[in-house]
Amino acid sequence: MNKSFIATANAPAAIGIYSQAVKVGQTTYLSGQIPLLPDTMVLVEGDIDAEVRQAFTNLAAVCKAAGGSLSHLAKVNVFLTDLSHFPMVNQIMEELFEAPYPARAAIGVAELPKGARVEVDGIMVS
Numbered sequence: 001m002n003k004s005f006i007a008t009a010n011a012p013a014a015i016g017i018y019s020q021a022v023k024v025g026q027t028t029y030l031s032g033q034i035p036l037l038p039d040t041m042v043l044v045e046g047d048i049d050a051e052v053r054q055a056f057t058n059l060a061a062v063c064k065a066a067g068g069s070l071s072h073l074a075k076v077n078v079f080l081t082d083l084s085h086f087p088m089v090n091q092i093m094e095e096l097f098e099a100p101y102p103a104r105a106a107i108g109v110a111e112l113p114k115g116a117r118v119e120v121d122g123i124m125v126s
Contacts, residue, residue, distance in 0.1 A: 006066045007019065011061040011062045035050070074124065080107070081116075
């Protein structure tokens, strides 16, 4: 299997033993992105809107480093510590994506790294 590992300084560095993304053929598997600012590795300040937007900004940076964009995502997973924020995720995704939209799952979780309230990952085909 021919794999390439994707890394960019425009998204937060891995905070564990994983790659930002791994590309196998035309498919790129993107690791979860929380709303860390890449240059400081601290959570973005602000409300959940700011966190969701930063998480997608980070995911977009990894997509770009892999030769694609958010529009190339076939599947997105959204992890939220409070599912009442799901309507906001829908609103932001509507701004960032065009129909037809990627497949998606929204999962409620008890806790995320660094105290984040949202994490997004995806599978990109380019």
